Amino acid sequence: MSLSVLNSLFCFVLVSLSYTDMESAIKTLVTTFVKSSRGKENLDSKSFQKLVEKNLSGVMEDASNSSAVKEMQRGLDENSDGKVSFEEYLALIGYLANSMSQRKTESNPDSS
Numbered sequence: 001m002s003l004s005v006l007n008s009l010f011c012f013v014l015v016s017l018s019y020t021d022m023e024s025a026i027k028t029l030v031t032t033f034v035k036s037s038r039g040k041e042n043l044d045s046k047s048f049q050k051l052v053e054k055n056l057s058g059v060m061e062d063a064s065n066s067s068a069v070k071e072m073q074r075g076l077d078e079n080s081d082g083k084v085s086f087e088e089y090l091a092l093i094g095y096l097a098n099s100m101s102q103r104k105t106e107s108n109p110d111s112s
């Protein structure tokens, strides 16, 4: 698939008025980051703490423990700039998605 085809598909996604569950989930991931960073490219420590506490307390035990969240932020900070970029944030989402899918597999041994 050429880049121009991908671009026109992506434009279609952006103007679509109704989303599937998966599209809504992706949109939520993006808007949550953009809102938390107030449109900037990176989340500072405080914004990251708020994002985690407000949005991930159902899947992360330590979501409201500020030193645990800080430790996690250090683990995500690939370029060591003390901030969380969109890519670093996606690494956290990927990690959470992966552990959710592992839990699902464990609780559903017949499906293997």
Ligand SMILES: [Ca+2]
Residues within 6 Å of the ligand: 076, 077, 078, 079, 080, 081, 082, 083, 084, 085, 088
């Ligand atoms: Ca960083």
